[in-house]
Every structure is written in structure tokens, then in C-alpha cells.
Amino acid sequence: MRLFPLDRDRPKDADLFRYHPKKRRSDKRMKRFFLTVILLLAMVSSAQQVLEAREEYARNTGKGCVLCHTGELGGPLTDAGIAYMRGGYRYPIPPSVLEKVAAFSTGSIQSLRFLFGMLHLLAAVILAGAIFYIHIFVGPRQLTTGIPKGERILGLSCLATLLVTGIFLTWYRIDGWSGFFHHFFGRILFAKILLFTLLLASALAAVTIVHARMQTSAAKQHHRKTDSETLTLESVSTRTGGTDGGPAWIVFENAVFDVTESPKWKHGRHFGKHTAGADLTQAIASAPHGPEVLERVKRIGALQQSSDPKPSTRPVHRIFVWMAYTNMVLILGILGCVALWRWGFSATSAAPASSPQAAAAQSCVDCHRKRNPGLVADWEHSIHAKLGVGCLKCHQAGPDRSAYVAKAHLPHSPTPIEAVVSPRTCAQCHPKQVQDFSRSKHAHTVDIMWKIDAWLKQGLNNDIERESGCYVCHGTVVTLVDGKPMEGTWPNVGIGRINPDGSKGSCSSCHTRHRFSVAEARKPDACGQCHLGPDHPQIEIFTESKHGGIFRTEGDRWKWTPDDGQWLAGRDYRSPTCAACHMSSAPGVASSHDVTERLSWETQAPLTVRPSDFQPFPAQTDWQTERRKMETVCMQCHSEQWTKAHFARFDRVVSLYNETYYLPAQTVMRFLYENKLLTEAAMFDEPIEWEYYELWHHEGRRARMGAAMMAPDYAWWHGFYELKHRYAAFTKEARTIAETGHSPIYDVFPGKADPQAARP
Structure with a gap:
């Protein structure tokens, strides 16, 4: 069954544009205004915006403008600046975001972004312009018979374009759900997306359910009309002619005319410009031929002014009007989000687009690329390069550091370069890490070494x-002579190096230059450069342990530099490395570069003592507190019972070593010295002194450290087993000395230092 008995009875799409005479405007003025609005929106939206730094960014990062901009005071964004923006204005910048920015710097991605951005902007302007036009010139209350097909297609096309391009642009700009909530832009974008989702749902409901019901309601009302009805603007609006051959009426100066038979009116339209069913008083008055043309058509009667059309009061129409105004509010909300982001905050003044320091740093790179290509390649693959931290940021000597300038470099560049980069330089960007390190045993290894x-x-x-052995790990006292490091104290990256400026340490001991990789320092190989060998074989012990086995099997698949900067057990790695236990964060335990923390015993000492009792470097912490920290680290993967049992066993190992091996041996040595059976002039001039030294320095350490790190072979075979063997030899030598009354003396001791040489 047809909804309308005759096609000519169907309400036409043109009915949407029938409005009360009080709201009438000329077509020419409406078109001009409409085009002006679209043009202004396009110009404002596409106007080039200067990306300016906010003061909050400097506060959040603790860095200057040069971190993100090409100039020291601002300017265009670098890749690091774009990554900082895309990563949600979080610092440190997630490595994955930096990598994504680098990948998106290709011409194809940039071209695609431009195309999608332009389509997004065009669709937004058209949709907003159409909605404003309907509300300003037509009025939603006048749309009584549904939405015309052309307008429906246009609106849905714009919404579909906005949806597709919006998804791409959001993916380009935001990395993960957290990007919507951790910074102002993300929250604004989330609000904008939410408003658009509501707009899309409302529009889909309007063009499907509401539109169909409005047409059904209009059809029912149309059937009740008769040819004898009063000539009102509402009745005239239903006589639009069209392809069905129905009557076509128009209004001129409150008179109704029938133009159905006029050859100038085909299918209810006059040369495609004017549509039947409307009041054409103003249009005819301004036409070239004027009102005389109406003498050729039939005059039906006078228009009844007292019967002006009233807005429809049908329920479905009221819903449509409510939805139309809701969509208007949603559009204004979306525009408000855009305006709030782009113009809602005062920005700092524009800054120079170039930096003398950046230009000088490029000069460094160009020169060293020829002389030291490996050095430059390392830097180019570093996080520093991605953040725009150039050579001079670390190497340039400030006015207050002229005493540390490498004078040999001045002929190559007038920029003063420091001979040695120290932790004080690193502290400019990493103050907490340097402060933590300065408290640690690592920073004081030179002092400790000379004391014990x-x-x-x-x-x-x-x-x-010493230079090729001890100092390589422990560090030297670097001395400058005429701006050049003195031979014997340099080169050196020992962990406790004492620098010319008095600072202690070398960050590149673990984060090797010029890549300065966090991942490198988190892997056990970094620690294994020094913590190996017969006296402190921690890397060998780790390799034997279950932890080391899992690392060798799966470590290449672990996430060493997660975006949030928190290296967490279970999420980023399955079993701990040295850094995971001694430095990285755990629930309730902050990360720290102070490796003295979390220790409850000093297993390197001859007699195992608490860290606060280690005389060469007494810890300032309470061992029970540090034990609880380490237990918390362990309980990320182990139960409390397992963890407590492990440390209880470790404590028994310490007690066994102290009471059964070291203290008895120490008592024997004291007896021999007190009874003048050994000379105290020099260490290692008698065989038993070697036995005693290696008893605690080699086998004793291996037994204790093997138990601490759960390596049974080192706890037993390389530890207590060999300790027993050593103790037996030591006891035999002591008995021989006691029986003979003297000990053999080593007359020849090669490689001694000048006895007059003082500690550097």
C-alpha cells in the first residue's frame, strides 16, 4: 500500500523551506551571508598558528626552551618538542613517542596528515555552516515534513568524513588512552570527541527514525486537506508542482496565482531559480519583467492573512526541534573546545627561530663526523639527539668554569670546551639521580679503596x-695540567672518579658515552664490567642463578625503556637484573642511584658487618629499613614466606662464615703478630698472609655473595668448599710457624711502587 494515494499528494522537499513571512530574506542576501560565514570560518580555522611555549612546560620538565624548540628562548618545535606535545606534555618523553615522531616525519605520512586535516576542516566548516544557516535563516520549527534528501546526504557525508579523518588525526596525535587524561590538550580532545559522538548519535536518529515519523505525520495531515480549504500560506505551500504534474501556486502581494500551465514554470520551478508554493513578492518586484507577467496566469484568490501558519505542534516535530537545538549546542561546544585550546591561554612572546648554540653544536658534529664517526653515530642514536641535546649542552664550559677548559681544543673552535664532563654537568637535567649517586658507595670508591x-x-x-687495573673500575683523581688531563689519571671512567671540579663519579661508567642508554645500564652486562672475577664474581653468580637463566632466555624480548619511565616487574621484565633489585622502583620503594640502599650486610668486608658499621664508609641508613625495601622488591615476584625464608638462610650463611671461618682465622693471625712470629712491616711478605687474605677476599666473598644471589655453585663449590680447603692450608701454615718460631720471608717482591710515592 502506498503511503500517499497520489504522488502529487506527497509533501515535497521544498516544503522544508517554507517559513513565516516575518522571517523572509532574499535569496541573494542569504547566499552572500552564507558564503561569508563559510569563508570566515575557513580563514580562522586554517590560519597558521605559532606554537609557543607555556611556562607550565618549563616547570614540569625543569628544562629550558631549547629542549623542545630550535632556539634557546623558543621558536619552531624540534622533533623532541613534537614528541613532548604528542606524548601528553609528560617528561621524561616516552621513547616510543620519540620513535613514532621520527617515523611520522616521512613525506608520505605528512602528506596524508595534510590531506586528512584539510578534509576534516572542510567537512567541519560545511556542517557547522549548514546548521547555523538552518537556525538563523530558516528556523527548525518551520521544518515540518522531514529533512530533504540532498541535505540528509550532505550532513551524513560530513559526519562520516569527520569520523574517519578524526580517527586518523587522533591516532596521529595521541598515544594510548592515558594521553587523553594526563594533560590539558588530551582532556579537551576527549571532551570534543564526546560531544561529536553525541552529535553523531543525534544526527543519525534525526535522519532515520525522526525523519520517517515526521513524513508519516505530515502525510496524515496532508490527507485531511481539501481543495476548498482557505487560501493560506500553509495551503499554498503544498502546491509546488514538480515532476508529478500537480498544481503549482505562488503568492504575490497577498494574492494567489496558479502557474501550473505556464511554459515558464516547469515542474514547479521557474528556470531553476524560484520554487512554487512560496511567497515571491520581493523576487518578482526585483525581477526584470516585473508583476505584469502574472497577467498571463490564472488568479485563484486572495491570501488570508489571518490564517498565518503556525509552527507544528505534532509530538514528533517537537522532538525534531529539540534535537535541532541540541545539535546547535553540541556544535557550539565543539567550537568552544577548539577555541579554548587554541586561544584560551596567554603564551610567551615569540622567540628567535635559530640558536647560536645549535649552530655551533652542528659545527662540532660536522667536524667529529670526519674524525670520530663512531662517536657521532652513537650520539645520533641516543635519547640526547632525539631531544635536541647537542654537544655544547654538556661540553661547553661556562664563565665560572674557565679553570677546566681544554686549551688544546681552542685552535679548533673558539667555544670553550671542558676537559672532563662531570656529574655536575649531568645534574643540570638529572639532579635527583646525581644527588642519589653522590650519597652512594659508588661515588666514594676511590676513598674506600685507599683506606682498605x-x-x-x-x-x-x-x-x-693500578692505572690498568684498580683505577679503571674505582676511578682516579683526574688532574689538569695546562688545561689537559695528566697522563696516568686519564682516560678514566671509573665509577668513583674524582673530577677536576671536585665532583665524584662518572655517569658514563654505566651509561657509556655517547649513547647514554638507560637500557644498557639496566642490563647486567653494565655491572659485570667491574663486578666479576675471583674476588667479587657477581656477574658470574647472576648468570648461574635462576634470574640469570631467565634473562639469557627472554631478556631480548623485555621492555627496557617503557614509556612511563617506570621499569616494573611483571610488566616490563620477568626476572630481575642487578639494577632491578638495587636501583629500580617497586611498589612503595622509590628508584635510586644510591646502591648503598637496600643492603643489610656488607659482604665485601673481611668480617661481615651491617652497612652502618662498615668503617671505610658507614651507611647513614638503618639496615632493618633497607632490608624491608629489598624484601618489597623480592615480593613483586615471590611470596612473603619465600622471601623471608631466603633472607633467614642468607643470615645463617653470614653467621657461619663469621663464626666458623673468619673470626677463628683472625684470632690465629693476631696470636702470630702479637708473639712476633710474623712481621708487620708489610703485607704479603709471608705465605700465611696470602692464605689469610684470599680466605676472606676470595672464597669468603664468593660463599656469601653466592648465597645472597641464590647461586648454589658459588655458595658451595666456589665458596664454602674452597673456603674449607683454604682454611685447612691456613691452619697447617699457622702450626708450622708456631712450631718453628718463624715464617719464610719473600725477599723478592716484583712490581712494587716507589715507597716515596704518595696517594694522588
Whole structure:
């Protein structure tokens, strides 16, 4: 069954544009205004915006403008600046965001972004312009018979374009759900997307359910009309002619005319410009031929002014009007989000687009690329390069550091370069890490070494043995002579190096230059450069342990530099490395570069003591507190019972070593010295002193450290087993000395240092 008995009875799309005479405007003025609005919206939306720094960015990062901009005071954004923006204005910048920015710098992605951005803008302007036009010139209350097909297609096309392009642009700009909530732009974008979702749902409901019901309601009302009805603007609006051959009426000066038979009116339209069913008083008055043309058509009668059309009161029409105004509010809300982001905050003044420091740094790169290509390649693959941290940021000597300038470099560049980059330089960007490190045992290894090591204190090894051995890990006291590091103290990246400016440490000991990788320092190989060998084989112990086995099997698949900067057990790695236990964060335990923390025993000492009782470097912390921290780290993967049992076993190992092996041996040595059976002039001039030294320095350490790190072979075979063997030999030698009344003396001791040489 047809909804309308005759096609000519169907309400036409042109009915949508029938409005009360009080709201009438000329077509020419409406078109001009409409085009002007679209043009202004396009110009404002596409106007080039200067990306300016906000003061909050500097506060959040603790960095200057040069972190994100090409100039020291601002200017265009670098890749790091774009990554900072895209990553939600979070610092440190997630590595994945930096990588994504680099990948998106290709011409194809940029071209696609431009195309999608232009389509997004065009669709937004057309949709907003159409909605404003309907509300300003037509009025939603006058649309009584549904939405015309052309307008429906246009609106849905714009919404579909906005949806597709919006998804792409959001993916380009936002990385993960957290990007919507951790910064102002993300929250604004989330609100904008929410408003658009409501607009889309409302529009789909309007063009499907509401539109169909409005047409059904209009058809029912149309059937009740008769040819004898009063000539009102409402009745005239239903006589539009069209392809069905129905009557076509128009109004001129309150008179109704029938133009159905006029050859100038085909299918209810006059040369495609004017449509029947409307009041054409103003249009005819301004036409070239004027009202005389109406003498050729039939005059039906006078228009009844007292019967002006009233807005429809049908329920479905009221819903449509409500939805139309709701869509208007949603559009205004979306525009408000855009305006709030782009113009809602005062920005700092524009800054120079170039930086003298950046230009000078490029000069460094150009020169060293020829002389040291590996060095430059390392830097180019570093996080520093991605953030725009150039050579001079670390190497340039400030006015207050002229005493540390490398004078040999001045002929190559007038920019003063520091001979040695120290932790004070690193502290400009990493203050907490440097502060933590300065409290640690690592930072004081030079002092500790000279306090406890007989090889150095008594000159039992010479300079070159120290420079190529001890100092490489422990560090030297770097001395400058005429702006050049003195031979013997340099090159050196020892962990406790004492620098010319008095600072202690070398960050590149773990984060090797010029890549300065966090991932490198988190892997056990970084620690294994120094913590290996017969006296402190931590890397070998780790390799033997279950932790080391899992690392060797799966470590290449772990996430070493997660975006949030928090390296977490279970999420980023399955089993711990050295850094995971001793430095990285855990629930309730902050990350720290102070490796003295979390220790409850000093297993390197001859007699195992609490860290606060280690005389060469007494810890300032309470061992129970630090034990709880380490237990918390362990319980990320182990139960509390397992963890407590492990530390209880470790404590028993310490007690066994102290009471059964070291203290008895120490008592024997004291007896021999007190009874003048051994000379105290020098260490290692008698065989038993070697046995005693290696008993605690080699086997004793291996047994304790093997138990601490759950490596049974080192706890037993390389530890207590060999400790027993050593103790037996030590006891035999002690008995021989006691029986004979003296000990053999080593007359020849090669490689001694000059006895007059003082500690550097």
C-alpha cells in the first residue's frame, strides 16, 4: 500500500523551506551571508598558528626552551618538542613517542596528515555552516515534513568524513588512552570527541527514525486537506508542482496565482531559480519583467492573512526541534573546545627561530663526523639527539668554569670546551639521580679503596698496575695540567672518579658515552664490567642463578625503556637484573642511584658487618629499613614466606662464615703478630698472609655473595668448599710457624711502587 494515494499528494522537499513571512530574506542576501560565514570560518580555522611555549612546560620538565624548540628562548618545535606535545606534555618523553615522531616525519605520512586535516576542516566548516544557516535563516520549527534528501546526504557525508579523518588525526596525535587524561590538550580532545559522538548519535536518529515519523505525520495531515480549504500560506505551500504534474501556486502581494500551465514554470520551478508554493513578492518586484507577467496566469484568490501558519505542534516535530537545538549546542561546544585550546591561554612572546648554540653544536658534529664517526653515530642514536641535546649542552664550559677548559681544543673552535664532563654537568637535567649517586658507595670508591687496600696503602703494586687495573673500575683523581688531563689519571671512567671540579663519579661508567642508554645500564652486562672475577664474581653468580637463566632466555624480548619511565616487574621484565633489585622502583620503594640502599650486610668486608658499621664508609641508613625495601622488591615476584625464608638462610650463611671461618682465622693471625712470629712491616711478605687474605677476599666473598644471589655453585663449590680447603692450608701454615718460631720471608717482591710515592 502506498503511503500517499497520489504522488502529487506527497509533501515535497521544498516544503522544508517554507517559513513565516516575518522571517523572509532574499535569496541573494542569504547566499552572500552564507558564503561569508563559510569563508570566515575557513580563514580562522586554517590560519597558521605559532606554537609557543607555556611556562607550565618549563616547570614540569625543569628544562629550558631549547629542549623542545630550535632556539634557546623558543621558536619552531624540534622533533623532541613534537614528541613532548604528542606524548601528553609528560617528561621524561616516552621513547616510543620519540620513535613514532621520527617515523611520522616521512613525506608520505605528512602528506596524508595534510590531506586528512584539510578534509576534516572542510567537512567541519560545511556542517557547522549548514546548521547555523538552518537556525538563523530558516528556523527548525518551520521544518515540518522531514529533512530533504540532498541535505540528509550532505550532513551524513560530513559526519562520516569527520569520523574517519578524526580517527586518523587522533591516532596521529595521541598515544594510548592515558594521553587523553594526563594533560590539558588530551582532556579537551576527549571532551570534543564526546560531544561529536553525541552529535553523531543525534544526527543519525534525526535522519532515520525522526525523519520517517515526521513524513508519516505530515502525510496524515496532508490527507485531511481539501481543495476548498482557505487560501493560506500553509495551503499554498503544498502546491509546488514538480515532476508529478500537480498544481503549482505562488503568492504575490497577498494574492494567489496558479502557474501550473505556464511554459515558464516547469515542474514547479521557474528556470531553476524560484520554487512554487512560496511567497515571491520581493523576487518578482526585483525581477526584470516585473508583476505584469502574472497577467498571463490564472488568479485563484486572495491570501488570508489571518490564517498565518503556525509552527507544528505534532509530538514528533517537537522532538525534531529539540534535537535541532541540541545539535546547535553540541556544535557550539565543539567550537568552544577548539577555541579554548587554541586561544584560551596567554603564551610567551615569540622567540628567535635559530640558536647560536645549535649552530655551533652542528659545527662540532660536522667536524667529529670526519674524525670520530663512531662517536657521532652513537650520539645520533641516543635519547640526547632525539631531544635536541647537542654537544655544547654538556661540553661547553661556562664563565665560572674557565679553570677546566681544554686549551688544546681552542685552535679548533673558539667555544670553550671542558676537559672532563662531570656529574655536575649531568645534574643540570638529572639532579635527583646525581644527588642519589653522590650519597652512594659508588661515588666514594676511590676513598674506600685507599683506606682498605694494602696493595695501594703499602705500595705493593706499581703505577701502571693500578692505572690498568684498580683505577679503571674505582676511578682516579683526574688532574689538569695546562688545561689537559695528566697522563696516568686519564682516560678514566671509573665509577668513583674524582673530577677536576671536585665532583665524584662518572655517569658514563654505566651509561657509556655517547649513547647514554638507560637500557644498557639496566642490563647486567653494565655491572659485570667491574663486578666479576675471583674476588667479587657477581656477574658470574647472576648468570648461574635462576634470574640469570631467565634473562639469557627472554631478556631480548623485555621492555627496557617503557614509556612511563617506570621499569616494573611483571610488566616490563620477568626476572630481575642487578639494577632491578638495587636501583629500580617497586611498589612503595622509590628508584635510586644510591646502591648503598637496600643492603643489610656488607659482604665485601673481611668480617661481615651491617652497612652502618662498615668503617671505610658507614651507611647513614638503618639496615632493618633497607632490608624491608629489598624484601618489597623480592615480593613483586615471590611470596612473603619465600622471601623471608631466603633472607633467614642468607643470615645463617653470614653467621657461619663469621663464626666458623673468619673470626677463628683472625684470632690465629693476631696470636702470630702479637708473639712476633710474623712481621708487620708489610703485607704479603709471608705465605700465611696470602692464605689469610684470599680466605676472606676470595672464597669468603664468593660463599656469601653466592648465597645472597641464590647461586648454589658459588655458595658451595666456589665458596664454602674452597673456603674449607683454604682454611685447612691456613691452619697447617699457622702450626708450622708456631712450631718453628718463624715464617719464610719473600725477599723478592716484583712490581712494587716507589715507597716515596704518595696517594694522588
